Amino acid sequence: MSDARQYFPLPSPFPMRRGGELVAAQLAYETWGALNAARDNAILILTGLSPGAHAASNAADPSPGWWEDMIGPGKHIDTNRWFVICVNSLGSCKGSTGPASINPQTGKVYKLDFPELTLEDVGNSAFELARGLGIDKLACLIGNSMGGMSALGYLVEHPDSVRAHISISTAPQAQPFAIAIRSLQREAIRLDPNFNQGNYDDAHYPETGMSMARKLGVITYRSAMEWVGRFARIRLDHEARADDDPFGVEFQVESYLAGHAKRFVRSFDPNCYLYLSRASDWFDVGEHAPDAHGHGDVAAALWKIHIERALVIGVTTDILFPLSQQEEIANGLRSAGAQVDFVALDSPQGHDAFLVDISRFGAAIAGFLAKL
Incomplete structure (x- = not known):
């Protein structure tokens, strides 16, 4: 556990959007830089689904963070100027209250008794922090991938609480391809x-299912262009193959996926x-502005967001959150009166480009931050 991690007690009870509430819940977070006297x-x-709050190294925890080269003194997000907070999502297992936490009302792990979770709940908890x-x-709210959706939930639920927004490789609503992939991951x-209706333990952990879910995810996080450039059809050396398995790992790309899954x-x-x-x-996000037929209206919901400036970044090779969805966010925020910079990058790394490019x-x- 990181020594830099801090904990914020959420208001108790904390209401959940789809019903139920959390008692004595908390958010894990880390900070860099200093809050100025004006607190502005x-x-x-x-963050995305899997990262914790440790986005970058600091004095209390010198280990590299998941956005190490982005945040710090003199870096792109310059902590000499900005007070940076990274939150571990509500519902996660890296310090914030989630299904793996103890339910204080029963003394037992929540497991599948945890209330239904929405990304608006994630945004609302971050607002409370x-x-x-x-x-x-906030001077600026940054959301990437799943965190970008949580950020839109934050912005539409709490108008006038943020001056500027950076939206990275995300979506105003889940689209069929992304839903299909995540559905297969959950099914695996x-x-x-060992899943046993959520009643697993360390000795009976659903390792095969989690491994398959991670492999499916990694395939969609990168682009076909990158797979060809990195691996082509290169096979493993004979010594690296399992002779007793006629359908075992043979190509380098298979070994790469296996390594990713093993670490996860x-x-x-x-x-x-x-x-x-x-x-x-x-x-x-359209659910926050339903039309006459009760269907979500994304443009009308984005029109409710009150910010001064926005930067929307997408990647042309992203198949999980395609560029058209970034354009939809940019157009919606612009129609609401924000000054919007839209940046389409041709990074070959696909959805994960914001982590590596x-x-x-x-x-x-x-x-963008220099303009604020």
Whole structure:
């Protein structure tokens, strides 16, 4: 556990959007830089599904964070100027209250008794954290991937609480392709015999299901262009293959996926994965502005968001959150009166480009923040 991790107690009870409530819940978060006297230099980051709050190294925890090259003194998000907060999502298993947490009312792990989770709940909990830190208005709210959807939930639920927004590789509503992939990931976990309706333990962890879910995810996080460039049809050396398995791993790309999965399983709780995945499928910002037939109207919902400026970044090779969805967000925020910079990057890394193509993403983000 990171020494840099801090914990914020959410208001108790904390109401959940689809019903139910949490008692004595908490959010895990980390910070970099210092909040100024006017309390107007705060940047809050909402993450994708699997990262924790440790976005970058700091004095209390020098280990590299998941956005290490982006955040820090003199970096693209310059902590000499900005007070940066990164939140571990409500429902996760990296310090914040979620299905893997103890339910204080029963003394037992929530598991599948955890209330239904939405990304609006994730956004609302982050809003409570900002308010609890004495920040009436964020200088900037940053959301990438699932965190971008959580950020839209934050913005539409709490108008006038944010000056500027950076939206990265996300969506105003879950689309069929992304829903289909996440559905298969959840099915792989639930069909693992060790899942046992969510009643697994360390000795009976659904490792095969989680491994399959992670492999499916990694395939969609990158682009076909990158797979060809990195692996082509290169086969493993004969010594690296299992002679007793005629259908075992043979190509380097298979070995790469296996390595990713091995690092992920047991580092993330399966029930938390299921809840956050389903919350992503449920998300539709348009629900905040239904039309005459009760259907969600994305443009009308985005029109409700009151911010001064926005930067919307998408990647042409992203198959999970395609560029058209970034354009929809940019157009909606622009119609609501925000000054919007739209940046379409041709990074070959697909959806995960914001984690690895730091030079291009960083230049766009630093340029935008310099205007604030």
